[in-house]
Amino acid sequence: MSTEVAEVEVVEKKSEPLFSKKNRKLISNPLDIDNPITVQVLGICSALAITSQIKPAIVMTLGLTFVTAFSNVFISLLRNTIPSRIRIIVQLAVVSVWVIMVDQLLKAYVYDMAKLMSVYVGLIITNCIVMGRLEAYAMGNKPWPSFLDGLGNGLGYGVILIILAFVRELFGGGTLFKGLPFEWHVFESMGIKYQGNGLLLLPAGACILLGVIIWVQRTLNGYRESH
Amino acid sequence: MKFLHDQIEKIKPHFMKGGKWEKHYYSFEALETFLFAPATTNGAKGAQIRDAIDLKRLMMTVIIAMVPCLLFGIWNVGHQHFLAIGQAGATLGDKITVGLIQVLPIVVVSYGVGLGIEFVFATIRRHPVNEGFLVTGMLIPLVMPPDIPLWQVAVATAFAVIIGKEAFGGTGMNVLNVALTARAFLYFAYPTDISGSVWTYLGDAKAVAGYSGATPLSIAAESVAAGTNVVSQLNSFGAGWNEGVFTFNNMFMGIMPGCIGETSTLMCLIGALILVATGAGSWKVIVSVFGGAYGMGLLLNIIGGNAFMEMPAHYHLVIGGLAFGAVFMATDPVTASQTETGKWIYGILIGVFTVLIRVFNPAYPEGIMLAILLMNVFAPLIDYYVVSANKNRRLKRATV
Numbered sequence: 001m002s003t004e005v006a007e008v009e010v011v012e013k014k015s016e017p018l019f020s021k022k023n024r025k026l027i028s029n030p031l032d033i034d035n036p037i038t039v040q041v042l043g044i045c046s047a048l049a050i051t052s053q054i055k056p057a058i059v060m061t062l063g064l065t066f067v068t069a070f071s072n073v074f075i076s077l078l079r080n081t082i083p084s085r086i087r088i089i090v091q092l093a094v095v096s097v098w099v100i101m102v103d104q105l106l107k108a109y110v111y112d113m114a115k116l117m118s119v120y121v122g123l124i125i126t127n128c129i130v131m132g133r134l135e136a137y138a139m140g141n142k143p144w145p146s147f148l149d150g151l152g153n154g155l156g157y158g159v160i161l162i163i164l165a166f167v168r169e170l171f172g173g174g175t176l177f178k179g180l181p182f183e184w185h186v187f188e189s190m191g192i193k194y195q196g197n198g199l200l201l202l203p204a205g206a207c208i209l210l211g212v213i214i215w216v217q218r219t220l221n222g223y224r225e226s227h
Numbered sequence: 228m229k230f231l232h233d234q235i236e237k238i239k240p241h242f243m244k245g246g247k248w249e250k251h252y253y254s255f256e257a258l259e260t261f262l263f264a265p266a267t268t269n270g271a272k273g274a275q276i277r278d279a280i281d282l283k284r285l286m287m288t289v290i291i292a293m294v295p296c297l298l299f300g301i302w303n304v305g306h307q308h309f310l311a312i313g314q315a316g317a318t319l320g321d322k323i324t325v326g327l328i329q330v331l332p333i334v335v336v337s338y339g340v341g342l343g344i345e346f347v348f349a350t351i352r353r354h355p356v357n358e359g360f361l362v363t364g365m366l367i368p369l370v371m372p373p374d375i376p377l378w379q380v381a382v383a384t385a386f387a388v389i390i391g392k393e394a395f396g397g398t399g400m401n402v403l404n405v406a407l408t409a410r411a412f413l414y415f416a417y418p419t420d421i422s423g424s425v426w427t428y429l430g431d432a433k434a435v436a437g438y439s440g441a442t443p444l445s446i447a448a449e450s451v452a453a454g455t456n457v458v459s460q461l462n463s464f465g466a467g468w469n470e471g472v473f474t475f476n477n478m479f480m481g482i483m484p485g486c487i488g489e490t491s492t493l494m495c496l497i498g499a500l501i502l503v504a505t506g507a508g509s510w511k512v513i514v515s516v517f518g519g520a521y522g523m524g525l526l527l528n529i530i531g532g533n534a535f536m537e538m539p540a541h542y543h544l545v546i547g548g549l550a551f552g553a554v555f556m557a558t559d560p561v562t563a564s565q566t567e568t569g570k571w572i573y574g575i576l577i578g579v580f581t582v583l584i585r586v587f588n589p590a591y592p593e594g595i596m597l598a599i600l601l602m603n604v605f606a607p608l609i610d611y612y613v614v615s616a617n618k619n620r621r622l623k624r625a626t627v
Contacts, residue, residue, distance in 0.1 A: 199416035208390060215394060 018144070026148040030156030033221060037160040038214045042128035046120050047161055048206040052172065055179045057158075057165035059106070059113050063121060065154025067098040068130050072150035075138040082139075091134045092125065099124045112179075129153055163213060164206055172200035235259055253349045257356035282398075285507055286361040292501035292508075293365050293555065296488040299481065301326035303491070304373040304428055307484045310469045311427045313435030326373075329428050330487055333368040336377050340384040341367075348393050359398030359405075359561075360388065366406035366555060369488025370548065370596075371413075372421060373428040379417055383409040403603045404562045407552075407596055414596070422592070426484035435468045442484065443473050443546040444585060444592040450534035457538040478545040489551035492544065499554040508558035511570040516553035517544055519578020527586060535586045543582055552595035553577070562603040566613040573609055577602045 036042050043064075050056045074094045075082075082090050103121045106114040114121065124130060133153050138146040170176055174194040176184045187194035199205040217223075235258075241248045242255040260283075305322030308329075309315065341360045349356040367384055387409035392401040413421045424440020441449075443461055450457045461473040472483050481491020489495070502508030524540025531537050543549065557563060557577050564573040577598045584594025591597060 195417060197416045198418060199412060202415060204415070211394070212390070 023145060023148050026145055027152040027155070030149075030152040031159055032156075032217075035156045035160065035217070036129045036132070036153050037157055037210070038217050040129075040132070042132055043157055044207075044210070046123065046127065047157075047164060047210065048203040050117055050120050051161055051164040051168055051206055052201050053169045053178050054162065054165045054176065056113065056117055057161040059110070059117065060120065061154065061158030061161055063102045063106070064124055064127065064129065064157055065151060066102060067095060067124050068133055068154045069147050069150035070098050071095045071130060072133055072138040072146040073143045075134050076141060076143040076146035079139050087139065088131075091131065095130055095134070096125050129157055160210070160213065164209055167209060168200045168206060171197050172205070232263060235262070250353075251350060253353065253355050254346050257346070257349070283358045283361075286358045288505045288507045289362045289502065289555070290365055292498040293362075293369065293488070295494040295497045296369055296491065296551070296555075297330075297365070299491050299494045300369065300487040300489075301330050303482060304329050304487060306482065307427045308373075308430065308432075310472075311429055311434050311438055311484075312432040313468060325428070325430075329373045330368065332377055333371055333375065333380050333487070334365070336380045337367040337384050338364040340381045341388050344385060344388045344393070348397065352397075354397070357398035359392070363387070363405045363409075367409050369551070369555075370406060370410045370486050372425045373487055374425060374430075375413070375420060379413055379420060382416075383413045386412045399561055401561055402607075403600055404556050404559050407556055407600055407603075410596055411600060426486070437467045439464075440484070442592070443478065443542075446473070447535045447538055447546070447585075448589060448592060454534060457534050458542070461542075475542065475545065478542075486548060486551075489548040492550040495550035495554045502554065502558065508554070509560075509563065509570055511567065512558045512563055512574040513553050515571050515574025516549070516557050516578045516581075519575035520544060520549055520582050521578070522575075523579045523582040527582065543585070547585070547593045548595050549578075549581055552581075552599055556595075556599050557602075562606060564606045564609045564613075566610050569606070569609040569613045572613075573602050573606055576605075 030036060033039065037044065037047055046060060046064075050060050071091070071094050075091055078090070078094075099122065102124070103114070106117070106121060133150055137149045141149070166176070169178060170186060173196050174185065174187045176186055197205075200209065239255070239259075240246055242252045243249070244252075246252075248255070302319075302323055303326070305317075305324065305326035308325050309317035309322060338360075341364045345356055345360050364384075367380070367387070371380060387405045391403050391405045391408035392398065395401050410421075424442075426442060427440060441464070446460050446464060447457045450460055462471070465472040471477055477483060479492045481493060483490055499508070499510075499513050503510045503513070520543050521540050524538075524543040527536040528538075528540055553574075557574060564570050577595075580598035580601060581594040584591050584597055588594070
């Protein structure tokens with residue numbers, strides 16, 4: 001961890017541009033080769049629980065990205081003053097502030113959505129991705145890269161969530177964007193009588209689907225298990 | 228035969244290294260070895276094992292064991308069809324024709340889709356086409372209702388072969404029984420087409436007055452709420468159009484509605500005889516599944532409490548798919564326990580769980596499918612403990 005800090009500081013001295021190649025990597029890596037769900041296998045519970053439709057998946061993505069990015073910034077600002085023995089509880093306190101904010105916003109403006117997502121918004125506090133990024137990145141890096149890292153990981157999480165939700169909603173229920181203004185009954189509008197696949201609507205179906213996504217991604221990237 | 232052999236020899240160079248269809252070599256090889264003995268058999272002299280039992284022959288043995296179930300199933304589908312539409316006098320030929328029309332397309336779809344996927348994976352992964360699907364492709368139709376939509380058979384087969392088998396590395400590597408994976412997929416994906424009263428093929432004809440699609444399991448489950456005696460309910464079922472269909476003897480013979488191949492306990496037992504006699508299936512698994520179910524049934528009889536629990540234990544052995552599952556699914560050498568002690572534990576637990584699910588879980592009327600899949604998952608764990616117990620026993624005996 002300490003070597004990583006030193007490295008960043010050396011670069012900063014040359015007044016690094018805001019979107020240097022290194023910083024852009026912070027966003028792009030989590031989308032593919034360092035994806036929090038398919039590669040690090042974190043945040044699975046919410047990925048299985050709220051992806052039966054696209055709408056909650058989008059809301060969850062926004063919520064988690066927001067929380068991860070800003071928690072990263074705050075922990076990064078505080079990183080030199082947090083005693084390492086109590087760092088987890090400090091991190092939790094910071095995260096919960098942001099989660100409560102998201103929760104209250106949802107309840108105030110999209111109450112139906114908040115009810116549908118039930119405990120999963122509150123459970124962002126214990127989402128492994130948030131804690132993982134705080135521990136692995138924000139504790140050793142400056143605020144701006146930490147912000148980008150949080151943003152990247154939130155989006156990487158969101159990409160998988162939305163892919164899952166897209167397939168599950170399309171083949172499970174035969175609709176797309178249900179609950180949004182541009183709701184689309186795909187098969188009905190094409191005049192096909194479609195029988196929804198009940199397995200995809202179950203969390204077990206989402207788990208199988210996630211496995212398939214990991215399979216495809218590893219095949220494309222040529223990933224090999226290291227022994 | 229000579230002509231066919233010559234033709235194959237003629238096109239062979241195209242598939243060899245450097246030929247124009249080189250990457251399809253394994254598809255060609257599968258076809259060639261399926262039709263003729265491979266050129267690479269062992270010589271007559273030397274110390275190699277000379278028994279010709281290989282995967283292909285083992286698989287063919289299992290298929291032969293399934294033939295009684297299949298033939299009986301074809302007749303039974305037609306028989307039940309004519310009973311349900313009130314034409315009990317239909318001839319044997321009519322019944323077999325209706326059965327063939329219903330069953331053959333399912334068999335064709337199952338083999339077509341499954342083998343197609345096997346060939347694609349063999350070509351991509353550059354390994355010989357395995358024969359594992361020969362048995363699976365026959366098992367899948369036998370555990371489907373006769374009027375299942377064909378596209379569902381295709382989807383389920385594709386799912387089972389890709390997710391259940393190829394994802395784990397192909398034949399011999401699967402954790403779950405592939406045919407049961409296909410059935411479980413349909414059960415959870417399209418429950419309306421594989422549960423309730425779908426077990427008799429009606430077609431466009433109108434059902435006879437008094438017709439009911441109830442199964443012995445659903446009758447038993449309903450008796451719990453009604454508080455009636457299960458056996459007398461079963462014996463009086465079908466009055467007027469199919470009298471005595473659910474008497475014990477009739478259910479043992481299997482002349483009742485159900486999945487295509489699983490209704491007849493008798494045919495399953497004939498299959499079991501073939502499997503055990505040829506060494507293709509383990510008698511320990513078969514006996515222990517029956518034993519476990521019977522024992523659990525007896526235990527529930529003693530405890531009593533509701534109508535289903537008081538149903539005589541031997542009824543559990545003939546209703547539903549227990550016999551078929553015990554003989555053809557639980558004995559699958561890939562997914563069952565490998566150790567001899569493990570096979571007893573594995574089989575007994577399948578029987579026990581089947582009865583438990585049947586009696587206590589109203590959401591799942593039949594338990595054998597889920598029980599076998601569950602124990603498939605636990606089989607390696609059972610083996611692990613059996614092996615380590617054996618190690619400990621021998622370590623104690625050792626005087627080092």
